[in-house]
Amino acid sequence: MxxxxxxxxxxxxxxxxxxxxxxxxxxxxxxxxxxxxxxxxxxxxxxxxxxxxxxxxxxxxxxxxxxxxxxxxxxxxxxxxxxxxxxxxxxxxxxxxxxxxxxxxxxxxxxxxxxxxxxxxxxxxxxxxxxxxxxxxxxxxxxxxxxxxxxxxxxxxxxxxxxxxxxxxxxxxxxxxxxxxxxxxxxxxxxxxxxxxxxxxxxxxxxxxxxxxxxxxxxxxxxxxxxxxxxxxxxxxxxxxxxxxxxxxxxxxxxxNLEKNVAHMTELKDCLIDELSKFDGVTINSQKGNVGAPHIVSASFENVRSEVLLHALEDKGIYISAGSACSSNRPAVSETLKAMGIDSKLLGSTVRFSFCELNKKEEIDYCIEQLKVMLPVLKKYVRR
CATH class of the missing domain: 3.40.640.10 (Type I PLP-dependent aspartate aminotransferase-like (Major domain))
Structure with missing residues (x-):
């Protein structure tokens, strides 16, 4: 998938x-x-x-x-x-x-x-x-x-x-x-x-x-x-x-198709936030519902480097971003997260999930299944 x-x-x-x-x-x-x-x-x-x-x-x-x-x-x-x-x-x-x-x-x-x-x-x-x-x-x-x-x-x-x-x-x-x-x-x-x-x-x-x-x-x-x-x-x-x-x-x-598309993306966003919130050591940096944009979820995974998680998910056919993709292909410390006062320990452990109207709920389920398997493994290799 x-x-x-x-x-x-x-x-x-x-x-x-x-x-x-x-x-x-x-x-x-x-x-x-x-x-x-x-x-x-x-x-x-x-x-x-x-x-x-x-x-x-x-x-x-x-x-x-x-x-x-x-x-x-x-x-x-x-x-x-x-x-x-x-x-x-x-x-x-x-x-x-x-x-x-x-x-x-x-x-x-x-x-x-x-x-x-x-x-x-x-x-x-x-x-x-x-x-x-x-x-x-x-x-x-x-x-x-x-x-x-x-x-x-x-x-x-x-x-x-x-x-x-x-x-x-x-x-x-x-x-x-x-x-x-x-x-x-x-x-x-x-x-x-x-x-x-x-x-x-x-x-x-x-x-x-x-x-x-x-x-x-x-x-x-x-x-x-x-x-x-x-x-x-x-x-x-x-x-x-x-x-x-x-x-x-x-x-x-x-x-x-704006109303329909926004409702669909918001549903996906809220579903992902709810599921990610069940994991230990995961901090959600985006807001649910109409308070935030319908298509973006930022999440920080304690003790897992963002680029490591990105490539681990990529191996399973899941594609995300380690922050903004527009400046270069080298992840850098996010000025946005710093300005928001995110814990400095999480700055290098934050990724972004972003949707469009073509995404499906089954894709969210698949992503969560893979994270349940890989996160305990990835945390074993954290730098001390």
Missing amino acids: EAYFDNSATTVVTESVKDIVVKAMTEDYGNPSSMHMIGVNAEKYVKTAKENIAKILKVDVGEIYFTSGGTEGNNMAIIGSANANKRTGNRVITTKIEHSSVANPMKYLEKQGFDVVYLPVDNNGIVDMEVLKKEMTKDTILVSIMNVNNEVGAIEPVSEIGKYIKSVNPSVVYHVDAIQAFGKMEIRPRKENIDILTVSGHKIHAPKGSGFMYIKKNTKVNPIILGGGQQEGMRSGTENVPGIAGIGQAAKDCYD
Whole structure:
């Protein structure tokens, strides 16, 4: 039996997405900037994808821009908006638990002379609103907060944060990394006062190398990729039509079945948490039910190294992650877990299980059966 529990790292491309991607590559393969009919046919895929996404977010079609994925989107949102607004201030606010595609651009801004503030979180990974209120100053030009944490599934109060930010200074740019949230919950950028939203395609069954951004009209953002002026000059380069077609279809599929999918993933999550909680020496770092994201379970296994457990499960056809899979293939100490105050002895013993709507309850049962057998054995080889 095989159980793929690493969907927060990447997802399988579904049949409906595969079909439209292949068609865009092999039949309607024109350059969408070309004026002949083959180019026009290619451009239709871009238009349809924009319409699908804009409808889901309830925003204007002209506010959607396609990227190569979450990393590019987050870099453009952070560096592009900071540079575009630096004449009005130099303070940027983020959190201590952001993905590396946000954390590293923030480090870059620090080197450029920006004052970057990293907000703490509580032991559930939720940002401290009181500290945010203290750190908001007249020099603040950008606030960047993730919607769902990619390691533990904490859902940040993005709506509350947006409302507060705009009440203090409506001109502050509010960026939300929604890479682990899109396809798992309703997102309304206008209602939540979000100026820039970033999404990655391969987290929702679209191809790798696809992504999109919502950029609210009149938001000041400097492009970071310059060239032929495609996408109104915001993101130059010939559009990746197959990838765009794929993410447009994947987005539609997710939200056509959102309620059903979320209920299914939440059931799997809660079942796994309940079963893992029965083991001695296992600490659950994620929350059950609707309090946390429906698809992520972080668990720490005392006296078992995360990479050892990962490979032991892999031998049984069960695939998980030793934290975030996006920075490198070498497990590192998690800044998220440190910020949450997780016991230092557990930092190297934490793994992530992440689901999609295609997972089954039988896979959870199989995983638990294997853990019952292997954990007593693995603990015998703990380093003293």
